[in-house]
Amino acid sequence: MxxxxxxxxxxxxxxxxxxxxxxxxxxxxxxxxxxxxxxxxxxxxxxxxxxxxxxxxxxxxxxxxxxxxxxxxxxxxxxxxxxxxxxxxxxxxxxxxxxxxxxxxxxxxxxxxxxxxxxxxxSDDRQQFWDPDTRDRFLSWLDDRAYDAIEASGTDARLEVRDRAFGYVLAYSGVRGAEILRTSADDREGRQGLRWHNVSLPETDAETESGTLRVFGKAQEWETTPLPRQAVFPLQQYFRLLGEPPDDWPVFPTQHAPSKYRVAREQLAAKGLSQGEIETLLDEQPIDQVLREHEIVPPAVTVNGMRTHVKRLCERAEITIDGEYLKLHGARRGLGDTIFRVDRGEAQDLLRHRSLQTTKDAYSHIEAEERAERISAILEE
Missing domain, CATH: 1.10.150 (DNA polymerase; domain 1)
Known part of the structure; x- marks a missing residue:
């Protein structure tokens, strides 16, 4: 060259x-x-x-x-x-x-x-943020992966379409990982993964419509947060591919087969089936079909499980920030950085901070940069 x-x-x-x-x-x-x-x-x-x-x-x-x-x-x-x-x-x-x-x-x-x-x-790992270029490249890679899987496997492309929906929700909603994934050491309802009954999606595919999510926030209260239209279609497509799952199903269920088989055995036994009947049923039908037909709710993927999974995805996509894989909290910080530069109040509302000062403290580097530019301009004049 x-x-x-x-x-x-x-x-x-x-x-x-x-x-x-x-x-x-x-x-x-x-x-x-x-x-x-x-x-x-x-x-x-x-x-x-x-x-x-x-x-x-x-x-x-x-x-x-x-x-x-x-x-x-x-x-x-x-x-x-x-x-x-x-x-x-x-x-x-x-x-x-x-x-x-x-x-x-x-x-x-x-x-x-x-x-x-x-x-x-x-700062700690939470201070990483997804810059717009890295975010777009990662989401584009997830798009291509999901479309290839759909073309090859149709409705069996659940994992790839789930990952795509998760990436868009994380990148554009400002939610924390613990608000939409399962926390292993916390058995409260709000820490067992986002459920479909807490997701409000528009009834049409209009690109101008947005939605909302209801999550159990850091303040230990249920909060409603916006789902911008950029994240709506991937979530709608995922919902339809799953065949409109029951309202109490997790939006991001685990794909860890042993976990699904374990909960299936426990719930089927609780319904009165014998050990032999359970094993015959599991041998004859796919595990996801068993869960749906017997109204057994699968566990959501854990925060640690998704963190490891995203790390593997980043390695395959060859996408890093400062040599590190994309951290889950980095998406929230990156979105906040983008919004804060335009509107402080909107950033506070999106991030669901109790005070504007909390938001300003989180993005103090932006105010420092802006102040330096203003002082430079004054000195030049």
Whole structure:
């Protein structure tokens, strides 16, 4: 692959930003954030470094130097560690786009020796957030996987369609994993997985309609949270593929066969069937058919089980954030980040925080960035 010129890089950035803008307009939260990050990166790059980006080893070394540059700014209190990761992830997203666009042979920003120079974020795993580009790539991968499974297996593609619906609900509703999945050590109703009777979906497939979810929140109270229209259709399609399951069924049941057989044996025995009758029934019919016909509610997938499953999906999709698989709570934080940049009050309502201060504390890095930009503008004037 030939060396990259400054004109090539400018054109690639313009195409990338256009692909992330709303209807081709130069607007939108991610568009503004990405443009700012790419402008900073482009200003930092030298002509020789631009040319060397097409060399995998040299490109990784350049991104390593940029990570060191961001770390220095964090050390000088010019940038928050979380902001440094945000900027680097935007560059990584742009490089992935360039690979798909034929501009780069590989993504140098994803090389471990480049990423290891990023500053340490003192926050815990919950502080990871799904940036819009990573979220879209992951959901697109889930889309393709589900459609391929439906084409090959029809209504037997339950796992793939379930995973797709889960990804969209997690990415766009702002719910916590424990609010829609089963918590092993908590036997309360609200911690046994989201049930279909707590899901309100529009009766039509109109793309303009949204829905709601009723979840047992962190405050130990039942709360109603919006289900944006972006997540409605995948959930509707999943509901229909399941043949409109009973209201008390979990929305995201486990696909762990031993768990389903265990609950089937327990419930069938409670209904008065003998051990021999139970085993004959289970030998002759698929387990899901037995559960439906005998009105046996399967257990929901656990938080830990889904966390492990998503990790495997990320490995197969080759999608990471800072070299880590997509954490469940990262979806909530990523959505909150997007909404907070536009409307503080909406972010508070979506995340169901009791006070706006809680929301501001969670996204203090955004206010710090905005304050720095305002102060910079004043000083320049």
């Amino acid at each position: 030939s060396e990259l010129t400054e004109a090539d890089l400018n054109a690639a950035i313009e195409r990338y930003l256009r692909s992330k803008s709303k209807g081709g307009a130069q607007s939108g939260t991610y568009y503004r954030t990405a443009k700012s990050a790419l402008d900073r990166w482009q200003a930092w790059l030298s002509i020789d470094e631009i040319a060397a980006l097409t060399d995998p080893d040299a490109g990784a070394q350049i991104l390593r130097r940029y990570a060191q540059h961001l770390t220095t700014k964090v050390g000088d209190d010019e940038l928050a560690a979380s902001s440094a990761h945000t900027y680097y992830n935007i560059i990584s997203g742009f490089c992935s786009y360039c690979v798909r666009d034929g501009v780069l042979p590989s993504n140098p920003a994803q090389r471990e020796r480049a990423r290891e120079e990023l500053p340490t974020d003192d």
